[in-house]
Amino acid sequence: MTEMVNSAVGTGRRTLSKVPEVTVWFWVIKVLCTTVGETFADWINSTLGVGLDLTAVVFTVVLAAVLGWQLRLDRYVPFVYWLTVVVVSVTGTLYTDILTDDLGVPLAVSTSVFAVMLAVVFGVWFARERTLSIHSIVTLPRELWYWLAVLVTFALGTAVGDWTLQVTGWGPGTSVLLPAGLIVAIALGWRFGANAVLSFWLAYILTRPLGANLGDWLASPTADHGLGLGTAVTSVVFLVAILAVVVFLSRTRSDVLDDQRRQLADPNPVRERIMLGYYVIVAVLAGSLLVWAAAQPHADRTGDDESPAASASATSGQVTAHFPAAQIGTFRTITQDTLAKVQAGEQDAAKTRIKDLETAWDQDESTLKPLDGSAWTVLDGQIDEALHAVRARKPDQPTEIRTLTTLLSTLG
Template sequence: MNKLSSVSLNHSNEMVAKVPEITLYFWIIKLLTTGMGEVTSDYLFEKLNPFISAPLSVLIFAAAMVLQFKARRFVPGIYWLVVVMVSIFGTMAADVVRVGLGVPYMVSTIFFIVALAAVLITWYSKEKTLSVHSIFTRRREVFYWLTVLTTFALGTAAGDMTATSMHLGYFSSGVLFAILLAVPALGYWLLGFKEIFAFWFAYILTRPVGASFSDWLSVAHSGGGLGLGKGAVSLVLTILIVILVVFRGGTAAQSVKLETDAA
């Protein structure tokens, strides 16, 4: 095989993934989106009739998802718009289970743990990998976003459970989950945790961390917060997300080879 053919073959075996590189900026933006989605969902429920805000959020979420699936490459604005809408939609899903159906946070947390486990087990049984470096088929992309959506709902329920049902308050709840968030990071660097396990472990925990601290900033003093207001906190977090996505490109796309990663 000549050099030109070899280069052509290598090029054909690679494509740009539709998910970003996992960098420090990725985790910062992810944390900001979790907090923004939490307070924005609550703000919409307070300021708009739920029969208006809920369908509107679902409509925007669906439109963003269509754009993401239609894109042929990683587009920072589209990708992070989907994450933001997943954050808002995931919060609403958890709140509907708790407020609308009257299900205790403990029960809803367990439910979403089971749901997440079911998604991950099905994903692995079909694809033999849970690696975000291998999102280059439509089915894997579907599994990826199902996992992301379920982690947001789980994180919302878990954060509310510790803050309210367990009476830790929003700040203490945020500190608790921040400490737990250090486990996969230290485990990966010091204890040899598998990359895929450490990633999803951390991904799940970013939700209650961001949501707990954003609630602490936004809720009134009587509710254990600083009373800055949901609208103000949501606006500031949105601006920070936009700045990072625009000036950092939402973190660069990653090149992946068309091969199955070992989990």
């Protein structure tokens, strides 16, 4: 999506603009920054055990320092600019996670709130500056509005992405396809004459769920349909990729185009109106897809609601009556061990132990399911709930204990 935004502000732009040209490199590194922002925050919060609130405080301080560095510069510097984007990505994600995980704000509500906030930011920004083009960032007030909008887009993108996963139950790999497809649709719309500034900000918002879902897919365990790289490895790989691209851009200045290489085109109001209708159609189709996916049977991946299997009220012996006692005893022992490790705060050990339950259950499916299909379905659902709870990106101990205790009760 090269040079998506066409507006310029004259000769002063070449010396004063604080943002890069919107070339293909812009979108490549934007997705890289978004992905590493997601996985790096998870690594510090969960793997290192720093905690969500403390992680948010740390990154807020880091954001203030890095943003201050960026604001003091009088020109676009790739390393500082993209470092700021990474930190804003992490911070915006953490703010949404605090609302969801700590304060219990429903994702539908946080999505609506951030959407309204972004509309207000854009409204006030346009009222004061008469443009939302990033090629007009040549004054301190415009740069401040720009970074505020970027922060809100990351928070909004996080809420939209998580809400989509919640209502659809899609896995991390499948969830990459929707934002990717929408970005392709926006790129086509821009090519055929859609408003450049509108196209830019729509794509900018969607790169957040795209990058986050991509990071989840790479980092999630293979049992959760991920690639199993882990948050640490994924973060390192993408940080190295970001550094390589930044070095390339610093040496080649491929994202700083002079007037001869810049191809400006006058907007066509008729085409813009037609393509606005096209965007409305794309939005309706995407919404219809989400409504359809939400109506399909699936487990809530966020753990906010109990599935029918988890809430099944079966007393000891009723569900397992037709299953061999030796196999049920094995499942019960593994579940008890996992519960003990969770209660002791040994999260990594609990994840390792519950893998034994998944393996044993899968191995015995061919013998147990024919004995009692209904009972097998109940146990399968409760085991899935326990696996998701223990392996969650942000494990919640009460949820883990609840799902494991429910499973133990059913096992007898």
